[in-house]
Amino acid sequence: MEALVVYESMYGNTRQIAEAVADGLGTRMRVVVVEVGSAPRLVGGEVGLLVVGGPTHAFSMSRSSTRQSAAQQATGPLVSRGDGVREWLAALSTSSAALASAAFDTRIAKPRMPGSAARGVARRLRRLGIRSVAPAESFYVMGTQGPLADGELERAKQWGEHLAASVPAAAP
Numbered sequence: 001m002e003a004l005v006v007y008e009s010m011y012g013n014t015r016q017i018a019e020a021v022a023d024g025l026g027t028r029m030r031v032v033v034v035e036v037g038s039a040p041r042l043v044g045g046e047v048g049l050l051v052v053g054g055p056t057h058a059f060s061m062s063r064s065s066t067r068q069s070a071a072q073q074a075t076g077p078l079v080s081r082g083d084g085v086r087e088w089l090a091a092l093s094t095s096s097a098a099l100a101s102a103a104f105d106t107r108i109a110k111p112r113m114p115g116s117a118a119r120g121v122a123r124r125l126r127r128l129g130i131r132s133v134a135p136a137e138s139f140y141v142m143g144t145q146g147p148l149a150d151g152e153l154e155r156a157k158q159w160g161e162h163l164a165a166s167v168p169a170a171a172p
Contacts, residue, residue: 001047002029002031003163007035026160028165034084048099048167054117056115059114062085090124101131104139105138106139108142
């Protein structure tokens with residue numbers, strides 16, 4: 001069994017969290033990390049755990065308009081340049097009834113705003129019939145373009161370890 005971590009990231013912060021989660025997952029299973037633009041539309045039976053994350057934009061998952069706004073604010077190249085997690089989930093199918101999932105997002109630390117991309121992702125995964133192994137998780141950035149708040153990479157790795165322990169063990 002393997003884990004598939006799919007992420008959307010504008011400025012690189014969510015990508016860093018996805019990689020840290022993958023490091024934690026990798027203590028118990030094989031892990032593939034992929035940017036949403038390269039993610040498969042069909043998740044096959046070899047994947048036992050699907051972890052999906054993206055930035056919180058306007059209280060939820062990004063949309064075309066919020067990605068355009070992020071691009072206008074960018075001081076460097078964007079990581080995710082096409083469709084986001086919202087569009088990927090709309091086209092997602094799976095061949096495994098045993099697939100488990102978890103969702104995460106990145107959000108600005110202060111002021112704490114309502115809304116969460118992770119909760120939206122988790123809701124969409126449930127609608128697809130994919131069971132969740134953990135509540136949606138948020139990781140914090142210090143400003144729109146980052147950086148990540150202190151300790152968030154370690155917390156993401158620990159969350160990945162927790163997720164790995166929540167599904168049947170497999171050799172890495």
